[in-house]
Amino acid sequence: MVKRAENDTTTHDEKVRRAAQKLKSQGWDVSADLLGYKKPKPVGKEGKIPDIEARKRGATQLIEVETPDTVEAHKDQQATFRRSAGHRARTTFKVVIAKNKR
Numbered sequence: 324m325v326k327r328a329e330n331d332t333t334t335h336d337e338k339v340r341r342a343a344q345k346l347k348s349q350g351w352d353v354s355a356d357l358l359g360y361k362k363p364k365p366v367g368k369e370g371k372i373p374d375i376e377a378r379k380r381g382a383t384q385l386i387e388v389e390t391p392d393t394v395e396a397h398k399d400q401q402a403t404f405r406r407s408a409g410h411r412a413r414t415t416f417k418v419v420i421a422k423n424k425r
Contacts, residue, residue: 337421338419338421339355340357342419346377353377355376356372363375367406369403371403373385373386384415385415386419387404388419389401389419389420390420394418
């Protein structure tokens with residue numbers, strides 16, 4: 324597993340927080356893998372946790388935030404979320420890239 328540099332972790336977490344707040348403001352019930360939020364449900368046999376799980380009127384969004392350093396290394400995890408979304412009604416999956424602040 325590729326680890327993020329400290330500034331990449333901050334950038335990643337800020338992007339997750341902003342995306343979660345935006346979804347909440349749009350009326351979604353949001354779970355996020357961040358302090359202060361309820362944790363998203365595990366996905367797949369290995370119990371991977373998406374960065375964001377949002378639900379609204381029977382629809383679900385799974386969102387994974389990556390940094391340029393992790394986007395390629397986390398392809399297996401992304402595939403797990405994509406597969407899970409494909410097998411669930413009204414569920415979508417997307418990857419969001421958090422740009423590094425350097």
